[in-house]
Amino acid sequence: MTFVTQLSQKAWIWSFVGMFMVWLATAVYTGGKGSADVISAALSFATFTVIVGIGQMFVITTGPGNVDLSIPSTISLSGAVAMKIMDGSNGMLVVGFAISMACGLAVGLFNYTLIRVLRIPPIIATLSSSFLILSTAIAYGRGLKIKPPPLLAEFTTAQILGVPVLAIVIIMFAAVMSIVLHRTFYGRAVLAIGQNARAAWLAGINVERIRFMTYVLSALLAALCGFFLSGFSGGASLNMGQEYLLASIAVVVIGGTSVAGGKSNVPGIWGAAMFMFLLVTMLNTFGASAGIRLIMTGLIIVAVITIAGGEEA
Amino acid sequence: MLKKALMGATLLAATLNGGLALADTSAKRIALSNNYAGNSWRQAMLASWDKVTSQAVADGVVAEAPAFTTAENQVTEQAAQIQNMILQGYDAIVINAASPDALNGAVKQACDAGIVVVSFDGIVTEPCAYRIAVDFKAMGKVEVEYLATRLDGGNLLEIRGLAGVFVDDEISAGIHEGVEENPQFEIVGSVHGDWAQDVAQKAVAGILPSLPEIAAVVTQGGDGYGAAQAFAAAGRPTPLIVMGNRYDEMLWWKEQKDANGYATMSVSIAPGVGTLAFWVAQMILDGKQVPQDLTVPFLTITQDTLEESLANTQPGGVANVEYSLEDAMAVVTGE
Numbered sequence: 271m272t273f274v275t276q277l278s279q280k281a282w283i284w285s286f287v288g289m290f291m292v293w294l295a296t297a298v299y300t301g302g303k304g305s306a307d308v309i310s311a312a313l314s315f316a317t318f319t320v321i322v323g324i325g326q327m328f329v330i331t332t333g334p335g336n337v338d339l340s341i342p343s344t345i346s347l348s349g350a351v352a353m354k355i356m357d358g359s360n361g362m363l364v365v366g367f368a369i370s371m372a373c374g375l376a377v378g379l380f381n382y383t384l385i386r387v388l389r390i391p392p393i394i395a396t397l398s399s400s401f402l403i404l405s406t407a408i409a410y411g412r413g414l415k416i417k418p419p420p421l422l423a424e425f426t427t428a429q430i431l432g433v434p435v436l437a438i439v440i441i442m443f444a445a446v447m448s449i450v451l452h453r454t455f456y457g458r459a460v461l462a463i464g465q466n467a468r469a470a471w472l473a474g475i476n477v478e479r480i481r482f483m484t485y486v487l488s489a490l491l492a493a494l495c496g497f498f499l500s501g502f503s504g505g506a507s508l509n510m511g512q513e514y515l516l517a518s519i520a521v522v523v524i525g526g527t528s529v530a531g532g533k534s535n536v537p538g539i540w541g542a543a544m545f546m547f548l549l550v551t552m553l554n555t556f557g558a559s560a561g562i563r564l565i566m567t568g569l570i571i572v573a574v575i576t577i578a579g580g581e582e583a
Numbered sequence: 584m585l586k587k588a589l590m591g592a593t594l595l596a597a598t599l600n601g602g603l604a605l606a607d608t609s610a611k612r613i614a615l616s617n618n619y620a621g622n623s624w625r626q627a628m629l630a631s632w633d634k635v636t637s638q639a640v641a642d643g644v645v646a647e648a649p650a651f652t653t654a655e656n657q658v659t660e661q662a663a664q665i666q667n668m669i670l671q672g673y674d675a676i677v678i679n680a681a682s683p684d685a686l687n688g689a690v691k692q693a694c695d696a697g698i699v700v701v702s703f704d705g706i707v708t709e710p711c712a713y714r715i716a717v718d719f720k721a722m723g724k725v726e727v728e729y730l731a732t733r734l735d736g737g738n739l740l741e742i743r744g745l746a747g748v749f750v751d752d753e754i755s756a757g758i759h760e761g762v763e764e765n766p767q768f769e770i771v772g773s774v775h776g777d778w779a780q781d782v783a784q785k786a787v788a789g790i791l792p793s794l795p796e797i798a799a800v801v802t803q804g805g806d807g808y809g810a811a812q813a814f815a816a817a818g819r820p821t822p823l824i825v826m827g828n829r830y831d832e833m834l835w836w837k838e839q840k841d842a843n844g845y846a847t848m849s850v851s852i853a854p855g856v857g858t859l860a861f862w863v864a865q866m867i868l869d870g871k872q873v874p875q876d877l878t879v880p881f882l883t884i885t886q887d888t889l890e891e892s893l894a895n896t897q898p899g900g901v902a903n904v905e906y907s908l909e910d911a912m913a914v915v916t917g918e
Binding site (some may be wrong): 287296303305307315317406416427499508510547554 | 606620621623624626661684746747772773774779780782784785786788789791792808809812816817830851898
């Protein structure tokens with residue numbers, strides 16, 4: 271009993287409860303047909319949301335007003351540049367990956383420069399940089415769709431016993447990031463800044479350096495997502511990052527991270543990402559029209575957040 | 584007298600040499616007001632516009648024909664852009680509009696200023712403007728009619744476009760109308776793929792496990808390759824997937840065709856329709872009679888024309904047709 275009570279106090283548990291219920295509803299509706307395959311598909315697609323969700327989580331944790339809106343365009347830029355450099359050749363994989371990370375690094379540096387040097391609020395800074403980044407991607411790729419190197423395509427779509435390999439990798443990565451958040455100086459500094467930036471500064475934390483690292487981390491993860499996503503979906507496209515703008519924020523919030531900052535967790539991001547995918551799948555399976563689907567998605571998300579954040583408010 | 588005769592001779596010569604390129608519009612300026620550039624179709628549209636209009640400028644058909652794209656795909660922004668074009672004194676404005684009715688005010692101002700307005704793809708409803716519209720409903724219906732020639736019937740999966748957009752509703756209505764007339768088909772699932780390959784892949788992968796055997800997939804273009812990948816990932820047999828005009832879709836089709844004789848068709852709107860709008864604007868400035876409402880012909884790719892279309896499309900681009908003045912005249916006269 272105490273275990274259940276303990277569990278119910280964890281903010282992240284609710285995204286998993288929501289995920290399970292939505293999955294169950296789908297399974298009941300279809301009479302159990304393909305229920306295991308749905309989980310496998312959900313793992314595949316949730317992986318990408320989780321990658322950017324983790325970056326977004328660190329940014330949001332640093333306190334009110336901190337959010338990275340340049341994630342979608344960074345995904346597009348990184349994917350487009352990496353695919354073009356590699357040009358479908360396995361031999362160029364390492365180079366392509368390095369270039370992709372360089373894109374992320376550049377975006378992170380640029381974002382932070384806007385925020386710190388020009389003192390632009392993060393929302394505006396990352397939004398305006400996203401226009402510049404997407405324009406760069408357009409100018410560079412002209413909507414070009416180049417197939418990924420076969421090795422990358424295989425790796426991103428490979429499965430072991432129905433479990434996507436990439437999902438396993440990212441689950442392990444999430445575990446590492448969870449340790450980083452709760453057990454390392456950097457992670458604790460992020461939490462401290464989110465709770466009270468001034469107190470954190472007085473306690474001797476180099477607030478600006480931590481913020482700098484956080485924006486760079488978010489951009490790097492967005493670039494990583496772009497790299498894998500282009501491998502997974504057979505090439506980069508200009509609008510491939512589009513749906514990750516709201517998704518990256520939604521999974522963080524549904525996962526039980528406080529929008530006000532200073533309180534966050536990693537497992538919830540996985541639960542929320544799975545939940546979001548299964549929710550759309552459920553409504554598609556029910557044959558709900560687009561209007562009803564959007565309304566239901568909104569209502570269910572509000573419900574989950576309300577329950578998850580209930581004891582907090 | 585001599586002067587007149589000379590002029591007449593020059594005119595005659597121009598008519599004979601340049602075919603249809605009359606000199607009358609050589610001082611005219613035509614602007615393109617475009618609301619969005621963030622996908623490969625729009626990129627191809629702008630590239631076609633640039634190619635055809637630079638040639639037209641070089642040939643002295645018009646003085647200039649610059650293209651302007653708004654950054655935000657916002658109605659207010661495009662309205663302001665059109666007002667700027669009025670002030671800059673363009674003779675004609677060609678519009679791919681962000682909204683069918685919200686730009687009507689700005690379009691009316693342009694008409695009142697004596698400017699010819701031609702809208703295409705994203706058309707405007709203001710009566711004074713010319714419209715080059717796409718019969719999206721017929722496009723949807725064509726797909727089902729094609730399926731009827733290939734299959735005895737079966738379950739269909741429908742991939743729709745972007746929810747809430749007029750085009751999506753129209754194509755889908757056409758598909759459903761086609762299914763009504765061909766009751767051997769049944770739509771057992773419907774997802775929104777947003778005309779994007781990755782979104783379609785995600786949506787199809789989600790719904791697929793719960794679906795019975797699928798005989799064919801009806802699409803709206805841009806989503807065919809994603810659907811194929813979702814079927815492959817789920818380990819299900821590849822159904823007949825109606826394709827769009829993207830390079831990746833045609834390339835996949837070609838690979839399948841070579842490997843196992845896979846046959847399908849593709850129906851789409853060529854991005855070069857922008858150049859049709861350009862010539863229509865030029866013809867109106869030239870004093871020709873043009874109906875207020877025109878319909879764009881579809882670009883259909885069949886099993887036989889696939890290789891040719893693929894060869895003419897650059898990797899990452901979309902199958903395209905650019906219009907010449909003669910082609911535009913054929914459309915206008917309905918030939």
